[in-house]
Amino acid sequence: MGRQVRDGFFGALAMRQLRxxxxxxxxxxxxxxxxxxIKNLEDFLIxxxxxxxxxxxxxxxxxxxEAFTSINRRDGRRVVNVGMDVEPANSVSRVLASMQEEVLPQLRSDFPGTT
Structure with a gap:
């Protein structure tokens, strides 16, 4: 379904020709x-x-x-910046440690090549 919607709105490759x-x-x-x-999705046939x-x-x-409005790159690779507000404020170091020890290793495992 996703491919059909994407092709309808962004185009499906029909032919390549060398000139x-x-x-x-x-x-x-x-x-x-x-x-x-986007309301035209209501009439879209799959x-x-x-x-x-x-x-x-x-x-x-x-x-x-809400979606990304732009894709940021550094040295040709996509970059995503993540921010946070931590309550209580004195828990920041604990949250960062959890990110480094648990969340980031899991992301790297799920999405190889992520740095």
Whole structure:
């Protein structure tokens, strides 16, 4: 489902063609008017594994939340800055120790290559 929605809004690669030394990608996506408003998801059709088309809202639950507005990079790698407010304030060292000893090792295990 996710791939179908992404392809509809950002384009699915239909063809690659070489022109001299350049490669041209042809992408297929929804018309601009249908991509402008998130409310168009209500009319978006998904093709099931059986080949049947059903409305997206019949098979998913949509929850609107805040998303990243930009991708920051350092030395070509994505960087995410995380901040926190700790109550009581004298617990900061305990929280940082927990992050270093428990949370970060688990993240590195779940997502190899994370530094």
């Amino acid at each position: 001299g030394m350049n490669e041209i990608e042809v992408r297929v996506k929804l018309p601009l008017e249908e991509r402008k408003d 093709r099931t594994s059986d080949g049947i088309e059903v409305p997206l809202m019949d098979v998913v639950e949509v929850e609107q939340r």
